[in-house]
Amino acid sequence: MTPQDTPQETAFDLRARAELALAFEPGEPPAHLLRHTPWHARRGVRRVLAALLVSGSAASAVFAMRPPEIVRAAIEHEYYERTLRGSFMPEAEIAHHLDLEPGKVLPGYTQLMRPCDIDGTKAYHLTTFFEKGGIVTVLAFEQPLSLADNHGWWANMYWQVVHSREGRPLVLVAQKKQALAVASKALVGSETPR
Numbered sequence: 001m002t003p004q005d006t007p008q009e010t011a012f013d014l015r016a017r018a019e020l021a022l023a024f025e026p027g028e029p030p031a032h033l034l035r036h037t038p039w040h041a042r043r044g045v046r047r048v049l050a051a052l053l054v055s056g057s058a059a060s061a062v063f064a065m066r067p068p069e070i071v072r073a074a075i076e077h078e079y080y081e082r083t084l085r086g087s088f089m090p091e092a093e094i095a096h097h098l099d100l101e102p103g104k105v106l107p108g109y110t111q112l113m114r115p116c117d118i119d120g121t122k123a124y125h126l127t128t129f130f131e132k133g134g135i136v137t138v139l140a141f142e143q144p145l146s147l148a149d150n151h152g153w154w155a156n157m158y159w160q161v162v163h164s165r166e167g168r169p170l171v172l173v174a175q176k177k178q179a180l181a182v183a184s185k186a187l188v189g190s191e192t193p194r
Helices: 011-023 043-065 069-080 091-097 177-188
Strands: 109-118 121-130 134-141 150-154 157-163 169-174
Touching: 043 150, 069 109, 069 121, 069 134, 069 150, 069 157, 069 169, 091 109, 091 121, 109 134, 121 177, 134 177, 157 177, 169 177
Parallel strands: none
Antiparallel strands: 109 121, 121 134, 134 169, 150 157, 157 169
16 A cells, blocks of 8 residues: 555544544453354354254254163164074964964964073074065963054164054064065065055
């Protein structure tokens, strides 16, 4: 900038600068002249609050989709017994625990039939294969449980709770959603809600 470009100070400007220099100590300006930012308006605080809101929403969404504890235990049990094959109990006995009609054959091609213990609850494990669905594990519990009809996806597995014709809850676990629909239709005559 050239001296011609700088604005000329008026007498008022010079007097105001002299008065201010006499009124205040040189150095930091007084606090009441500075702009006050409330604590909640600071950028860092807002970021922390936004992160807490997002993580709280995500956690509540996960817990809302979380299946009952016995279903989670059944999914874990199925994971560890996925590769087992064999018949460790008679077909008629497991059909009785699934509340199938007397004399009715087990649905699908049975892969595994055995009694199990899932979190201290005795269960009857049936793994069967359906031609148009896939492999499904069906767990019928000996003790009465209060499980509502429900379905979902947890730990890379689809699950569904259906009730047998006598009201016993059956937990169905499969890697394919279509397998649950075929199995529930074969076991109790109802399909998975879409």
